[in-house]
Amino acid sequence: MINLTMFFQVLKDKGFNTIIGVPCSMLNSIFDFLSNSQEFDYIGATNEGEAVAIAVGANLAGKKAIVVCQNSGLGNMVNPLSSLVSPFKIPLLIIMSWRGNPKKQDEPQHELIGKITIDLLEMLKTKVIQFPENDLQIKEKIDFAQACLDKGNSCCFIVENELPVQKNKDHFVIEHKYKNNLKSFLDLSDDQSPYLSRWEVLEKIINFFPKNTALICSTGKSSRELFTLNDSNRNFYMVGSMGCASAIGLGIAKYSSKRIVVIDGDGALLMKMGNMATIGHYSPLNFFHILINNGVHDSTGGQRTVSETVNYAKIAQACNYNMTFSGHNNLEACFDIMIKNDGPHFFEIKTAPGSIESIGRPTLPLDKIASRFSAFIQDAEEYDKDTEELFC
Ligand SMILES: Cc1ncc(C[n+]2csc(CCOP(=O)(O)OP(=O)(O)O)c2C)c(N)n1
Numbered sequence: 001m002i003n004l005t006m007f008f009q010v011l012k013d014k015g016f017n018t019i020i021g022v023p024c025s026m027l028n029s030i031f032d033f034l035s036n037s038q039e040f041d042y043i044g045a046t047n048e049g050e051a052v053a054i055a056v057g058a059n060l061a062g063k064k065a066i067v068v069c070q071n072s073g074l075g076n077m078v079n080p081l082s083s084l085v086s087p088f089k090i091p092l093l094i095i096m097s098w099r100g101n102p103k104k105q106d107e108p109q110h111e112l113i114g115k116i117t118i119d120l121l122e123m124l125k126t127k128v129i130q131f132p133e134n135d136l137q138i139k140e141k142i143d144f145a146q147a148c149l150d151k152g153n154s155c156c157f158i159v160e161n162e163l164p165v166q167k168n169k170d171h172f173v174i175e176h177k178y179k180n181n182l183k184s185f186l187d188l189s190d191d192q193s194p195y196l197s198r199w200e201v202l203e204k205i206i207n208f209f210p211k212n213t214a215l216i217c218s219t220g221k222s223s224r225e226l227f228t229l230n231d232s233n234r235n236f237y238m239v240g241s242m243g244c245a246s247a248i249g250l251g252i253a254k255y256s257s258k259r260i261v262v263i264d265g266d267g268a269l270l271m272k273m274g275n276m277a278t279i280g281h282y283s284p285l286n287f288f289h290i291l292i293n294n295g296v297h298d299s300t301g302g303q304r305t306v307s308e309t310v311n312y313a314k315i316a317q318a319c320n321y322n323m324t325f326s327g328h329n330n331l332e333a334c335f336d337i338m339i340k341n342d343g344p345h346f347f348e349i350k351t352a353p354g355s356i357e358s359i360g361r362p363t364l365p366l367d368k369i370a371s372r373f374s375a376f377i378q379d380a381e382e383y384d385k386d387t388e389e390l391f392c
Contacts, residue, residue, distance in 0.1 A: 002134060003138075007132065007138050014146050017065075018058045019040050019065070019066050020045055020051040021069055022044070022047060022048050022051055022073055024070030026097035027070070027097050027159060027163060028163065030068060030163060041254075043254070043282060044278075045278060048074070049079060049080050049241075050274060051067045052077050052080040052081060053248045054251035054278075055251060056085060057250060057253075058252070058255055060236070060252055060373060062374070069094070071098050071099055071100070071117045071158075074096070074113065074120060079242070083240025085154055088366045088369070089152050091148070091153055093145060093156075095156070095157045095159065096117075096121075097158075100113055100115065126153070126154040127145075127148045128155070128156050129158070130157075131158060177320075185326075187325075187326050187327070188329065195350055197355070198294060198351050199356050202226055202292075203229060204332065210259075212381045213258065214234050214256075214260050214373070214377060215236070216236045216238060216245050216249045216261070216263065217238060218262075219239060219240060219241070219265070220297075221299040221355045223237035223238060224359050224360060226263070227360055227363075228359055231362075233373060235369075239361075239362065242267070243268045244272060246275040246289055248262075249261075249287060252377060253287040257286065258377060259286050260288065262287070262288070262289050262290065265293075265297075266295065266307040267296075269312070270305060276321075276346075283322070283344055284343065285343050288343055288344070288345050289321070289344065289346045291346070291349065293307055293348050293351060294352060298355060302353055313325060316346030321344045321346045322343055322345055324345065324346040326350070
């Protein structure tokens, strides 16, 4: 058994400071260690794909994040590892337990994933490093991992042996705070005026939010229209990793004083609805979640989503967002209330399906989109919600 304090101290010395995880019993002692650590920020994700996206957001904001999880969750990570981490060249450090290791006896549900874990990680361009077995290996292995990251490759410490568990530990006292904590919800959807197009909504967002506001835009035609309307270094076009925009936004918002606007689609939001619970729980004040709800998967030909029967603003409210809105008109009036109050806020904008004829798609290399966006986020300009003036 290695000395975990030493292991995490070496990571700390390399600048790692943020952990995003989904627990595994084999890694119990790591999670116990982290819950008592003053040195590392810990964010609990609802699934491992969300953890990857939050870590990407934290990295874009200049932090050095680590994802800690079980290999059962590797399936949940495949999409963001392949369509976000790899093409945008935002390498990640992962610590993963190996259930179903063919050399060991384990439960049947871990057997298949156990057999393919190492190959799958390598296929996902993630270098596998055996977790240090003794203290003498710690520095050498972490140096090796850092060298991989410096070359732009993700890497994963694979934990083969269960780390000893702390005995007789106290249970958390869970307070179900939400019962006393219903926040404001403004439903403006009685209005009979026609729905705007996504294009018109995007124009209003671009024009309303000050230039030091980041825009993280969801997969498909939202990003393509945003690029066509107004390419800018404040835009992050999340062309893949459907459903992850709000998790990336959370990872950024937690570590940036800039205002972070996530532009989501209803299909995408439905795909990763657990993100909303995490956002509401960690409640970054500078987080604004705008849902363009056109009721369809417009980007793939207009197939219906199940949005007609979903009250998104109430979900956001129940997930502990601060203010939630639903409507389709007078957008600027709602935006104005949003920016004058601490977030997180949620605004469902009911929108007509369809898009413009002359739609383009981001022409810049994805790593360039990531690097210029990260520079924008880390630029010292902040916002002052009352005066809207920049201060440094
Ligand atoms: C994991 C995954 N599944 C499916 C797709 C294909 N896809 C791309 S965009 C899209 C529809 C997105 O719908 P929505 O979020 O409602 O946005 P809209 O297209 O209506 O703007 C789909 C299904 C994908 N890119 N990734």
